[in-house]
């Protein structure tokens with residue numbers, strides 16, 4: 001079976017006074033459908049940069065990236081946007097909820113970009129509020145929630161469309177351990193239901209929820225043990 005993700009010779013750099021600053025170096029990586037992969041490495045080693053490439057948020061890389069059989073490096077902006085909409089859920093390092101939308105409106109947003117009837121959208125939002133036990137918060141704005149609750153909403157928003165590929169950038173970074181455990185268990189459950197997950201984490205305990213761990217150092221992917 002074709003792997004879900006295949007990177008070949010992927011590099012990312014930014015112009016820097018007089019030269020370039022290298023962020024990702026010659027990355028070769030294969031991830032099969034259904035895997036739960038953790039990415040670790042020191043601050044600044046390129047973890048978020050790698051996730052941004054995988055999540056089609058950054059098209060400025062060199063090399064080849066195949067996702068679900070599509071050659072991402074050959075797609076135009078519109079095609080990338082559609083693939084992202086249909087295949088990817090992203091949980092950001094900082095929650096990225098929209099401040100002037102309520103919890104329910106934030107959750108409805110990814111659905112609104114799709115061709116889904118409003119009744120069905122309401123039902124999906126209701127289901128996910130239930131599943132994440134945040135029904136009581138649905139009419140509140142993000143600033144009225146604790147950090148942990150905001151992150152729960154961010155996770156709910158990332159999974160409401162049931163993406164094939166779920167990318168999570170330190171999903172529990174800012175949370176107390178009980179909320180953190182809850183989010184990790186939710187990710188594990190989504191993985192059992194079929195989602196492929198790539199998570200960035202600084203915590204060995206969280207990495208343990210995945211089935212293998214990648215190490216980044218100065219933009220280089222270290223050989224797996």
Ligand SMILES: Nc1ncnc2c1ncn2[C@@H]1O[C@H](COP(=O)(O)OP(=O)(O)OP(=O)(O)O)[C@@H](O)[C@H]1O
Nearest residue numbers: 014021022023041042043044045046047048049050
């Ligand atoms: N737009 C940009 N322009 C220039 N350099 C950038 C840009 N984005 C990222 N970088 C550089 O890329 C390197 C890797 O950053 P990245 O955010 O991927 O690190 P990280 O591993 O996620 O770190 P952290 O654990 O602190 O989140 C850093 O040195 C950063 O300065």
Ligand SMILES: [Mg+2]
Nearest residue numbers: 047048093169
């Ligand atoms: Mg980061």
